[in-house]
Amino acid sequence: MFQAIKASFIKLNPVSMMKNPVMFVVEVGTLVVLLMTIFPGYFDSEDRIGFNLTVFLILLFTVLFANFAEALAEGRGKAQADTLKKTKKEITANKVVGSAVKTIPSTELRKGDIVIVKQGEMIPGDGEVIEGLASVDESAITGESAPVIKEAGGDFNSVTGGTRVVSDSIKVRITSDPGETFIDRMISLVEGAKRQKTPNEIALNTLLISLTLIFLIVVVTLGPIASYVDVELEIPVLIALLVCLIPTTIGGLLSAIGIAGMDRVTQFNVLAMSGKAVEAAGDINTMILDKTGTITFGNRMASEIVPVGKASGDDAAAWAAISSLHDETPEGRSVLDWMKRNNKLYDAALGEGGTFVEFRAETRMSGIDLKDGRQVRKGAVDSVRKWVIAQGGAIPDNLGKEAERVASLGGTPLAVAVDKEIFGLIYLKDTVKPGMRERFDQLRAMGIKTIMCTGDNPLTAATIAKEAGVDDFIAESKPEDKIAVIRREQAEGKLVAMTGDGTNDAPALAQADVGLAMNSGTTAAKEAANMVDLDSDPSKIIEVVAIGKQLLMTRGALTTFSIANDIAKYFAIIPAMFMLAIPEMKALNVMGLGSPLSAVLSALIFNAIIIPLLIPLAMRGVAYRPMKASRLLSRNLLVYGLGGVIVPFIGIKIIDLIVHVWI
């Protein structure tokens, strides 16, 4: 807060004010009135010092309020940037030079360098794991305290500078030079240092500037015209009229709205690379969503346990449970949950003292070696089959048939075996996340079409699509399909949003108007996208669209409000200006304002204080619930359009009642 107040004074510098032409005009007006107050002799305004001083102060506060709004919005980002900067303190890097390892400061690392990071050390820069596997604590950027696994090859090889390796050791190839790392970019983004005006902001600014120029013409020409009928208009009053008429409210809040909108995205743990991306999010017509992880829980849940061969259902279930006793994966836990839900019993004691066998990509199985020497495994049907055959076991006849049945329903079958015998299949089913259907309904109401992408066969895809309520789906989709769909939609003029994390998603992420990459994804994906979700929750894209819409709505609402205010201000100032010379003008004083001077001051004070009063709204954004455009419009038009006409009449009248006590 204090910082923001300080910044509002610093921002008075005309050079920086020029960026905001509307407020710059106010500042120039302020200076003119100040000169008239300090040197009344030159301007023949000795008898008006008190009034001029008041006008000067109100104008000064108008400018300060506008600066304060901007500073406040920027300040929120700065606080976040400061935390990030702490993680950027000097890190030492173990650079691999030939066969030796040299310790150097991380700032000397360049693209292509190779470093070794051991347990407990900070990763010195953005890069890709080229050797080894380690768990990394990324809480510095994501806020998520659970470590994530990073390993060479595949989609989980990207590491971010400033994060900490908590176990094992990895070899990393650095992919960015100092100053261009992810954290650096994040800092500059949240600080708003490199904030560029978005296309819509530029267009709106053009409108605000032309309105300012129009009213400048109006006010400048008014003097000569009035002089013809012997109405002398004082310069401070003319300046007051000008400041009241030009769109100071939206002019003062416009950049704050933009920064706050970006900030809301950031608060949401999504990093937007530009304001343009947030704006585009509001315009999205089509959303491409991956099925797994977005629409459904990526971790599939056990929904049935199917015995095969001669095994009984209970046996199959019991062994499935035993194989999952120490399995901490969601699939493993879901088996135990399933047992509990279905009141199935098993002998947990069997597993005591056994050795847990972790899932490995080569074996595609996990399980437990029991104390008594028996080996329990569950895993991909093929792998388990091979494992059993390798031990000389027999394969039950109906295994293949049952596995196929599960697969055709969109599920994943896991075979459960003990030594040479296969007992059954765990039917893992992908479940649609709760509430997705409602959200898709909302999206449809907003005119947004949803397309689900999945590697599943068309039958399965159709089942899930129907269950989730998406508008369309692409089954057996390959990464190229996504980009084809995006191009097709874009050719129809639609704006497309999508999420992705793998390197093969990168081209589609780049092609999409809004590409949201997962922070857990590869560097290539993150670079291609214009937003990165630090929590790696792909369904967030829906909220991002809502934030984009809210940003645009806030901007539109305050613009409408600001322009609609002019009616009341006219009715306050115009009669006041002319009343002294033309007493009949009091017929226009519909608000019954106390005196000409108090009318001018009240309008001006209203014009100034409406800015800080609207700061919370600008920061928070206008209330938004997904609904049809026509209903949204009527609602907002009623509140901000009609409100914009009525509120100033009331506000100015109240202020006048107070001000008139003195004047």
Added chain:
Amino acid sequence: MDILQIIIVIGILMLIAKPLGNYMYHVFSNESNRTDKIFGPIEKPIFWIIGLKKRAGMSWRKYAISFVLTNVMLVAVSYVLLRVQSGLPLNPNDIGNMEPTLVMNTVISFITNTNLQHYSGETGLTYFSQMAVIMMMMFTSAATGLSVAVAFVRGITTKGSTIGNFFEDFVKAHIRIFFPLSILITLVLVGMHVPQTLDPTLSVTTLEGATQQIAIGPVASLESIKHLGTNGGGFFGVNSAHPFENPNGTTNVIEILSMWALAAGLPFMYGRFAKSKKQGWVIFSAMMILFLVFLTIAYTAEKSGNPLLNGLGIDASQGSMEGKEVRFGIAQSALFTTVTTAATTGTVNNMHDTLTPLGGLVPLAEMMLNVVFGGKGVGLVNMLMYAILAVFISGLMVGRTPEFLGRKIESREMKLIAIAILTHPFIILAPTAIAFLTDLGKGAITNPGYHGISQVLYEFTSSAANNGSGFEGLADNTPFWNISTGLVMFFGRYISMIALLAVAGSMNRKQWVPETLGTFRTDNALFTFLLLGTVILIGALTFLPAIVLGPIAEHLTIR
């Protein structure tokens, strides 16, 4: 009776506006239709002579250059003709050449469809000039305006890189719209005793035995295009108040409808182009609502008479009849005044200078807005510009960046529109202020006080809106007024036309955005009101301070 007269005229307008709009759509959609059989054979030789075989579409730049150069050529010819008119044929009344600044003013005035007249027809122009300069430009300026409007509509409703061929539009506007309608109206007017002759001024002996000169000439033909083309320049100095230009109530209604109907039909033409008749209705309704508000003000103000005269106990049951023709009365005068400044024709059947302050405010305000039906094409284009502005300001409130007719409104369009919305107040208020700062300007005012402000404001507003009606009462045939209003007319016409053509060109090239439930709708009643709000907030409030010092101050002080 009064109200009934007004309702009948508006009723007839409602009946003919839509068919006319459809007809214009067929003319300019360039798709073959039945009327080709009649007009095709006439147009073909014309296209052949001007070497327009393919009639390929033009970019907005080429279109703008074509229409400007065509106008430049017409101006050059007209200038020469007026400067040497005394030596040319058809000058039975021995009228001399015109003074250079007056020629400049007159030529600009007619090519810009303004028809501000600082001369008086019966003493300033030969019959040849009336026909070869005045009438010729009445046709061409109207056809230019209409063509530009059609090009603008094409630009915002179609996709591609061309907005039509100017020469084709220009020729078609003449052959298929203005010529047939003019011939029809001329014949009707002649049938109602409007003169159409090349005979010189009549010299008659009155009953008192005195000799009186009665000016006549080819009046009916000029009269028809004067209204059809929303030109407004009268054959005689007093314009349609003259009994030879507008002999009775029926001709008055014919003239009202002929200046109004095409302008009122244009929104429907636009609706056809936009493939959404509702869009046309939205624009038409917005125009009609404004019109009815203004008409009500004008009628009640005139009907209640002049308070000062009422105060003297003079019978005011007829309303304020000063400066009005008894044969028209209050209703036909108020209606004529409201229509002529709405459609920016500028023809008058009563002296606007003598309207009551609020009655005089109506024509002034309509010209300041320049969207209440408006001149040939210009009104529609301006209203559409406000529609784009309305979409831009409020469109954000549905949470999408603004789009109009499936096209995004972006920075480039806003810059061009900014030029258009800035020009209008600038060329009205700046010269008005200058006029009050100089004796050259102030000297022309015949009624000092608030009415003087109205006089000057009216003169420049009329010029800027290319309306051309005079408040009269201003001694305006001086170099100061000739040159200043000449420039205002010039800028008022061409800057906004070119800027808006550029908007059309830019919208034309844009990728279309499909309409969804999330799209801001511009074809319903809500948008009509939004449009009206935008017109009032951006178009009207700008002029409020000046209007308060003029007509409103006058009204308040004589109450």
